[in-house]
Amino acid sequence: MSISIKLTGGLHREMVTDLARPHPFAAERAGFAFGRVGSLSNESKVILLCLYHSIPDNQYVDDPTVGARIGSEAITWAMQAVYYGRPGREGIFHVHMHPHGGRTGMSGVDRRELPRLMPGFQAVGRDAAHGIIILSLDHGAGWVWLPGSKEPVAASTVSVIGKPLRVFEKGVGR
């Protein structure tokens, strides 16, 4: 069983453009993407991202110990979005960008902080897949919590279906 992630070139552009904007005090930005599950062979799954939500400047908390910390208002908004997405089994993905080229992954802070969001998302949207997506300037990686799963599965690929078409493979790249 493996998991892959797909998004259109337009959506990828929208994310990168938003995440690259400087914030008044935070060192980096975060956002939320929404996606649905598609079934592949051998019980593998593909997450198909369809929408991106930019977090407003005033919903960040000034915390110099981390790159960016989003506040309760943003979390509440995300939980509500998961709730309203339940009929379509739409899941939510925390997205942020590391400002370097090549392969990327979760930092120590990411590993400590971001998975803690998932139980809440799963409690509200239990039939959807949720997760974390981290982009670099020319790569990307994702971790997906499938419905009912306490542990994430690292996405084998993140495909940007645009022009150019990009296929970011887990463990492959500079």
Next chain:
Amino acid sequence: MSRERFSRQSFLGRDSEERIARCTVGVAGLGGGGSHIIQQLAHIGFQRYVVYDGDVVEESNLNRLVGARSVDVPAQTPKLHIARMMIYGLQPNASVRGCAGRWQDNPEPLRECQIVFGCVDSYQGRHELEVACRRYLMHYIDIGMDVHGGAPPVIGGQVILSSAGSLCMRCMGFLTEAKLAEEAARYGGAGARPQVVWPNGVLASTAVGLAVDIVTNWTRRALPYAYLVYDGNQGTVKESATLRNLKITACPHFSNSDVGDPVLLEL
């Protein structure tokens, strides 16, 4: 892979080999058009394939089925086998997922693709492929040819690129309710249409050219959609006049949020 092998296509970009090798391509229909496409994709260096065809080689295929030989007719060689041999002969390490049948009967493998080539005969078949490609986020490239009229016959064809988030085949005026209804009135059959090798070759080459541009971006041009019309009597491929008169810039037929497995909504 030897660098020498792709030295003549190095203009595609420094990392074009890797980009091409990482892309999974699907081909639905391995007849006159699909066999050309397979051959070219394998030459270029594509390594990951999902291919569909449930037919065996028949006498009437030999005028155009690339890779088929006379002995394949009495041997009833599956077209899938012809495609596999073509790919493995050029790319021994390729991954080929072959499905002996219609893609609709086993759609899951197709969804792993990033680019799908539709080489099907019917409008309904094209429509269904496009719907699947939109739902599972894949570029869809459609090819088709036909011969009309009598004195002289007119050879026509099309290559269409339909990508998620952009105009679809209905937007571009290729798929219409009238065409689908007319076909349905014939019980969905496209009939035994005339087919010859050289228009299939032109259309397949044009389609593969679009795919290589999408993957490598070697032209640097934006390519949200394409509708190219082949005039087999004049020997030309031109952008469809329909595109020049289009009044819409966004597709009203597919929503960006209609992705993934369909979900039954409780009312």
